[in-house]
Amino acid sequence: MMRVEVHKFALGAPDDLSALRAALDAGTVRAEQIVALIGKLEGDGFARRLAAGATARLLAPYLDCTPEEAERRFPMVWSVGADGVISPHVTIFTRDDAVAGDGQTRRLVLGTAFAEPILPEEIGRIGQVRKMMVAIRAAMADAGLDDPRDLHFVQTKVPALTVAQIAAAQAAGRDLATSSPQQSGDLSTAAATFATALVAGELTEAQVTDAVIGRDADLYSSLASASSGAEIVRPQVLVFGMSTRGSGPFTIGHATMRDAIDAAGVRAALRSAGLDFGEQPRAAQLAQVVSVFAKASPDPRGTIRGRRHVMLDDSSFPAHRHIRAAVGAVIASVIGDTAVYVSSGSRHQGPPGGGTIAAIVRLGE
């Protein structure tokens, strides 16, 4: 029972939301209908704060609330790292619950939820998995989805621990899964991903134990995308699916990039979203592609199709920047658009060295 609209705007800088402002002023986007955003930013971690603050301050007057309230109103997934050709942009999702689907045509639906706060000692463990499962199911309910087979993409944003938080927790006698801030984020996204896989029926409860979270790369979800941030208190969940309850021109599909150069995986995501083509999509079809979301990691085994890669050996350039630059360019070369969302750190989110990829297409009403 919803009409979802998907708007992609170029960002002139992390705090340059002039394109969104114009859409708000023109009425093509209504602030009170925004339910989520996923954005890709240039710069470092501070760009995320700059973007989040600027968005909240832009929306506040339209929502008749304070910027602080606007910032907490809906999930904002801001990711930094516009590496290689990747062009900074944001995808804004609006939802109008007054418009019902026709009960026959499947269209994009979207639900969101916040999870319960994760305790430091739960991070990266079954405790976090359980809380995330509750939230993912709540987001599915919010989306009006009851069959996991209708899911196409589950984006989670989960907490990571800082040095200070780790020290405090350990001083309080809490047993943590890791004492490394970096690893706490990795384990946290791993737990969120296993929660997605369990809800989606990709894995069974018996397979998911503390011992495999963040470790057994052969266990993975094909529709999870997870990010972590030290600023996150309550994890955020966005679920995207297809339903006859959905209305509007947009569809979503997903596939798996089996490695960093898997252009066929990109095309498979486009087909999954409903574009029907032979070897290559037509120009008119590419014009229908709105947003692509992908996860990526350097293959931990050190090779791609038998060839050695050096991303993990490079002491001067972080591996996550190498892989984003590579995968972003591959996707852009298929869809002809460099405004693609690629997030690094894909452990369990697709096979080792590969990653989840989802595509939203304006297929028509």
Add this chain to the structure above:
Amino acid sequence: MMRVEVHKFALGAPDDLSALRAALDAGTVRAEQIVALIGKLEGDGFARRLAAGATARLLAPYLDCTPEEAERRFPMVWSVGADGVISPHVTIFTRDDAVAGDGQTRRLVLGTAFAEPILPEEIGRIGQVRKMMVAIRAAMADAGLDDPRDLHFVQTKVPALTVAQIAAAQAAGRDLATSSPQQSGDLSTAAATFATALVAGELTEAQVTDAVIGRDADLYSSLASASSGAEIVRPQVLVFGMSTRGSGPFTIGHATMRDAIDAAGVRAALRSAGLDFGEQPRAAQLAQVVSVFAKASPDPRGTIRGRRHVMLDDSSFPAHRHIRAAVGAVIASVIGDTAVYVSSGSRHQGPPGGGTIAAIVRLGE
């Protein structure tokens, strides 16, 4: 009147030439027939020296000469920057002049030459262009090519000036085109590229003046690839073409990547080398692809297909690493092989934001 063979070897490190050593020992490569190499290395500039020295020491006993003599025996084009998915490798070219072509089938031929030393005040100017033209024509003669239309790829390696050389030249009252070491390399490759364009008939002498070298990006060659190095005294020239005088299974073709995500340009290069396919090459055809050589630069206008890129704005990582990671991944996604040669700095070597691309294919005898 030559049979050219093309061997691509993986490198375990800049000085790990064990694959070449095995081929020498097995007799599949004969050291005295090696006429050139083009290699892509991980690491920084010192990796080039490591590779060059290791190659010379490996070959010296096979050639019954000193390593120093081996290092000067034929052009070695070593390029650093295995960014993104690019896998370190080297392509070795051998030539047997005792084997003639059949006079009917066009196959890869290859010629080399060294240019006269370029004076500091000639770098980036017509003086350098003229000396490079002489050497390119000498390399064509060496290849048995007399028609510029048979050219497909011209690789040059030219000098750049160091801070010390610039200071010395200026102290001696010489008027240099630039006082920046970085810019001297850029101007030097620009001059080498204009020399290629003039020999190939892509530009006319009237178009090429001191004022446009390194500046007018709308003037470009479609088959030039140029690199500079402060260690170069005598510029090196490699010309690759197709001729009925050539023998062996290898062909070469070239095309232009019009921008960094131009997968169609990659496919055009494969077709130009003789692979006949519709929208996508077949797996069996990809197995015939041996080596791909491409030049690339961030689009100086700051956009790719209308979308802003941030490669030139990133203060934390060099733009040339971003672009190599992107273009290398695009090419690898088309040919299914990450051992591709991508060199940054493509001013005049293709249109702005794009670059020359050449492909060598084992088409069959």
Add this chain to the structure above:
Amino acid sequence: MMRVEVHKFALGAPDDLSALRAALDAGTVRAEQIVALIGKLEGDGFARRLAAGATARLLAPYLDCTPEEAERRFPMVWSVGADGVISPHVTIFTRDDAVAGDGQTRRLVLGTAFAEPILPEEIGRIGQVRKMMVAIRAAMADAGLDDPRDLHFVQTKVPALTVAQIAAAQAAGRDLATSSPQQSGDLSTAAATFATALVAGELTEAQVTDAVIGRDADLYSSLASASSGAEIVRPQVLVFGMSTRGSGPFTIGHATMRDAIDAAGVRAALRSAGLDFGEQPRAAQLAQVVSVFAKASPDPRGTIRGRRHVMLDDSSFPAHRHIRAAVGAVIASVIGDTAVYVSSGSRHQGPPGGGTIAAIVRLGE
């Protein structure tokens, strides 16, 4: 006729101004008396915007104005690059014009001004120098300084041109000093520095021509510190001096670091500010040091005291990060405090390879 106070606050992040907020709430800093700030931030260029916005939003309610008005109210010099041990912090300057000096004791005075907008074709040329001189003299008048010999530190913040601005200006037929955005910033700070040197009597008008701006490194000011930013429209000027019209416990002094390891230059700045010590300052004296401001650049000749440095040769990390890390640590090792302001890009601001250094000390009322 002023009492100047100088407050240094640690920053927990570019937008974490909690220490300043506490001081405002406690009344130790009065918002309406703030006349300038100079801050050192971690992160990249976006951290500057984050800090500026956060400061403006923090101050706005205290000033009963909008954040936009607060942001334009006084010069904010935010500089990124907390390299090496440098600790992010901000120095806030307040001024109470109702308190007069005693007419005998020389104390810190401070004046500010905004210059006329600099036209693109004026940047890096005499046109900019003249406009900056007018503003520097206005800031001196604001400080109540009439004798250039009482000047100790002149901080300017001037415009740099973006790619887009350069293209637009050239399309409009304007003759620019450079077509490189990076170089436009360098030339702009050079012009501001020559303006300082002329006002201070360090150079004569005959010495300063278009040809030497940004080029003749032997011409320099000993009390200039200049930065550029593409966001600057009206250049900002802060002048610091000593005067019997000044009141309060603070003094300022300046000296020159003749190279990057010149700890004696740091001590000379402390002595210039009024600390009286033999070879080393005492702990009690170091406790009086409030803020140190320094400029630094890798020596363009490639050596430091006869030893080769490799900052300019390093392709993996920017030279300005190397030099800030080095000079920041040297200063911190002398004063025992890592919250020091070091800004790179010191052309004309001290001798080649060295830089201006100023120190503010709480000498006592």
Add this chain to the structure above:
Amino acid sequence: MMRVEVHKFALGAPDDLSALRAALDAGTVRAEQIVALIGKLEGDGFARRLAAGATARLLAPYLDCTPEEAERRFPMVWSVGADGVISPHVTIFTRDDAVAGDGQTRRLVLGTAFAEPILPEEIGRIGQVRKMMVAIRAAMADAGLDDPRDLHFVQTKVPALTVAQIAAAQAAGRDLATSSPQQSGDLSTAAATFATALVAGELTEAQVTDAVIGRDADLYSSLASASSGAEIVRPQVLVFGMSTRGSGPFTIGHATMRDAIDAAGVRAALRSAGLDFGEQPRAAQLAQVVSVFAKASPDPRGTIRGRRHVMLDDSSFPAHRHIRAAVGAVIASVIGDTAVYVSSGSRHQGPPGGGTIAAIVRLGE
């Protein structure tokens, strides 16, 4: 029963040993007397191989052996990372056992040893500690040192595991201390450092267990310096001490830098080596300083003297480069020479955030 000589040579590049070559040709250094070297290089890890190979090829003809034999003849400690102002250089140690000390004056002595190969499952554990203790004692015997109180500096070079080695060991059912290549190097240097501390009597056997190696930063040695490398099979040990058996003009001393800006620690090392001065060394005394060797790490607690540092938070520039740039500049600012050896990764080699520092001085015969 030895005369040790210490020669510091500038390096024009990792493979530019022209200064050493000149000394060999002049006879001031005799190749057969070289017993060790410690060098600091620009560039990345490949620079180490370039330097080691170039040194071996330079020495081979003087030693009448092959380069391979020359490379294994004595410990070569090559370290990359000439960050900040650090100038690439090498310190060469020669030893003439035919010259005896006078039995009264204490002078520098030096001994070397190779340890038994460390098994993968021993790395970072007591097994490695024991093998290193044997080797350190052997090196002491070689130096003619029997009292640990005469030790001043113990440099070890120990193995790290590669991804491939870890995978192979785990496949063979071996229980490793870590499955991270990076951490294997850290644990390996930690074990070598504990071995030093045990031999030197700084720690007791009861204090050193598997559980504390690499973990309890409060346990440390004041004279250990350890590095790791994947290329190391047999660990190398160099011990430096003072003995009346030593002859020649050189002395050594050591101290501790308690944090990254501890210039007093640098001066303490100079005093320990025999320079007698008040607050600051005199210029004539600085001229006697030959080489300084220091270890450094960003303080793991995130602060320096109460001020936050951001080295560990910076995603764009590795923390070890920040700290080397900072500490190298502090040392250089004290001794007036940028050719200093600073190695990062000082866990257990000095207190947290600080590090071991040793100085060799030409005190006179």
